[in-house]
């Protein structure tokens with residue numbers, strides 16, 4: 353081969369090798385840093401927060417935290433691969449900054465918020481992420497752009513809970529959501545009750561099943577797959593009676609478990625859920641459970657039986673099952689075969705439920721009201737936006753009467769920035785479940801962090817069930833427009849790399 357040809361071959365190989373080698377060094381560097389950082393609660397949601405993360409080698413566990421990014425407080429744990437530190441004695445309704453590490457190597461600055469004290473809880477619930485990585489990553493990104501207090505996951509994270517690599521991929525795909533808010537979950541059959549699950553998530557009490565409270569809600573998380581491991585529900589049933597007796601005063605009680613009690617699926621018809629129906633449902637009915645959230649059947653379905661609402665929220669990445677009318681059961685209200693997640697806004701006197709497809713289109717909604725009044729709710733699905741400044745974001749605002757009585761007056765609404773009213777609009781009279789939609793085009797002229805507040809019924813004309821859903825805040829991170837890619841610097845890198853390969857050969861040749 354001629355020297356010219358050799359040079360050409362080396363140059364071409366270098367061009368192909370360069371990105372791979374850069375990626376290799378990036379991964380190596382990342383592995384000595386804390387990774388898969390996520391939040392959960394093991395105890396009181398208003399005064400504690402548990403932070404978990406992993407390192408590739410065993411090293412000490414340190415969390416620095418405080419009200420700003422100078423931290424000031426520190427909690428030190430043992431040397432581990434799976435790090436768990438619970439912060440206690442926190443102030444309720446307070447945002448904290450934190451970073452995790454071993455005292456020398458640190459994560460980036462992050463934040464969390466303890467339980468709010470305004471009696472308004474927003475949480476996201478979904479499950480079954482299994483193996484369609486692009487779909488589950490997209491779902492996680494979409495959910496991360498909604499303002500919520502925490503997430504509930506109904507099980508079946510991965511295809512096989514035994515495979516550590518599948519968990520690594522899962523944490524990578526779910527990181528947009530895990531970066532934002534605490535994550536509470538239950539075991540699915542695919543976790544196979546493996547230690548990987550227990551190592552990955554720090555949960556209350558026994559972890560396999562537990563309960564926790566947030567605002568007016570008592571949550572009960574059950575392990576619905578124990579019979580698959582030769583076990584029985586006996587232990588959980590004893591615990592469930594005691595737990596529900598002790599939390600009887602809560603306005604809303606929500607059960608989370610992977611296998612559903614009711615679902616319009618062949619499995620239900622085959623009797624696969626008969627044990628849940630026979631052993632657990634009577635207890636749910638005895639203690640007036642409001643809602644049971646499950647997964648396992650890979651579609652969305654809402655059902656009702658004896659005053660309890662049953663939700664199957666079964667796919668953000670698991671292969672979808674057909675929602676087939678052939679298997680439709682009497683308890684079914686609505687259903688669809690689509691990737692989806694659910695969002696609940698809960699107040700002491702109202703539980704407002706919405707299910708969305710992952711493109712944010714509305715799939716289902718309903719509201720439980722404890723008062724006989726009208727109630728206006730303002731919503732946008734996505735609360736967090738980012739983009740370049742001068743870009744226009746189309747904000748679709750929807751105002752709905754989710755109360756129990758019609759509204760006969762037109763009401764005034766406004767969109768405000770920190771300093772001024774940007775726009776006002778009128779909301780027409782709305783009957784129960786009637787909506788009015790309005791579009792606002794948002795753009796900012798400088799890079800920076802912005803927010804706007806949308807307020808409805810600003811003159812307080814309507815006597816409503818609640819005022820908490822009359823205001824929403826939207827956040828916008830406007831970025832600098834990036835400069836054009838420098839081809840010169842890329843070219844210099846490639847030439848230097850080629851020279852590094854050629855020079856030793858030339859020197860060796862000269863010596864011989």
Ligand SMILES: [Fe+2]
Nearest residue numbers: 508540541648
């Ligand atoms: Fe499952």
